[in-house]
Amino acid sequence: MSSPRLERRETMTYVVGYRLALLLTCAAFGLVYFHLVGARLAFTIVAGLGAVQMVVQFRCFLHIDIKRSARADL
Amino acid sequence: MDSVAGPQRRHVGLNLSDHPQEVRDVESDVFGFWVFFMSAAVLFALLFAVYGTMPAATVGAPGPLQMFKIGAAFIETLLLLTSSFPFGLASIALKRDVRAARLVLWLVVTPALGIAFLAMEGQDFATMAADHGAHDRSRFLSAFFVLVGMHGLHVTIDAIWTIVMLVQLSIFGRDRSVKLNLIRLSLFWHFLDIVWIAIFSVVYLQGLIQ
Numbered sequence: 001m002s003s004p005r006l007e008r009r010e011t012m013t014y015v016v017g018y019r020l021a022l023l024l025t026c027a028a029f030g031l032v033y034f035h036l037v038g039a040r041l042a043f044t045i046v047a048g049l050g051a052v053q054m055v056v057q058f059r060c061f062l063h064i065d066i067k068r069s070a071r072a073d074l
Numbered sequence: 075m076d077s078v079a080g081p082q083r084r085h086v087g088l089n090l091s092d093h094p095q096e097v098r099d100v101e102s103d104v105f106g107f108w109v110f111f112m113s114a115a116v117l118f119a120l121l122f123a124v125y126g127t128m129p130a131a132t133v134g135a136p137g138p139l140q141m142f143k144i145g146a147a148f149i150e151t152l153l154l155l156t157s158s159f160p161f162g163l164a165s166i167a168l169k170r171d172v173r174a175a176r177l178v179l180w181l182v183v184t185p186a187l188g189i190a191f192l193a194m195e196g197q198d199f200a201t202m203a204a205d206h207g208a209h210d211r212s213r214f215l216s217a218f219f220v221l222v223g224m225h226g227l228h229v230t231i232d233a234i235w236t237i238v239m240l241v242q243l244s245i246f247g248r249d250r251s252v253k254l255n256l257i258r259l260s261l262f263w264h265f266l267d268i269v270w271i272a273i274f275s276v277v278y279l280q281g282l283i284q
Binding site for chain 1: 087088089144147148151152155156158159162163166169170261264265267268271272274275276279280282283284
């Protein structure tokens with residue numbers, strides 16, 4: 001495989017991870033700041049968004065996936 | 075998908091070399107550090123569990139609604155999440171670039187954002203303490219300061235470590251042990267991001283939901 005292609009892919013992983021992190025963070029804070037939904041639902045959604053963002057961080061920044069290798073690390 | 079997946083990943087974090095033997099050597103070194111993370115994760119899990127039992131234990135002292143400011147928490151979150159991104163770029167520069175300039179640039183930006191985060195957090199803590207919310211006022215506040223303070227302590231060590239790595243980089247260049255330490259350090263930054271996600275979700279936002 002060509003190296004520039006891998007390099008681009010690796011850079012994009014960080015870019016995508018960062019964008020997703022920003023998006024999920026803004027969603028969680030916006031939800032609470034603007035009181036968009038009731039307390040109980042907000043509680044669940046914030047926890048859900050946090051969990052999704054953790055998965056994004058594991059995948060994009062720590063480069064852990066379930067398919068290849070690194071399985072023992074989990 | 076697999077055609078662009080590249081060589082198999084041997085360890086967590088960005089695998090710097092495409093050479094199987096070299097990556098295998100790094101694997102065991104990084105795994106040791108990973109075990110340390112897991113113990114840190116257990117520590118944070120315990121602190122979260124303690125905090126989770128305390129929201130009502132304010133004994134007359136200000137609670138989450140009076141203490142937490144969503145604007146400050148938001149900016150702190152952005153600073154810390156953003157600090158991880160330049161470190162990702164530093165990892166790529168470490169792997170790809172012949173010259174060290176770009177690597178050094180990203181390694182300066184990362185702790186700068188981390189220190190900005192710490193400065194804001196410190197100011198937050200000081201405001202809370204001045205506002206009848208010191209750590210010894212209630213069990214809730216004790217649990218809060220231990221949990222969030224422990225994360226802040228980790229970020230402090232992280233920032234110092236990054237500066238030490240810059241010094242090592244200037245003295246030794248990019249030799250094997252410097253590279254290895256940079257891989258470990260990158261894991262540390264990204265790991266603390268994940269802990270902070272739990273903190274802003276569980277502590278700040280849940281505390282501010284009415």
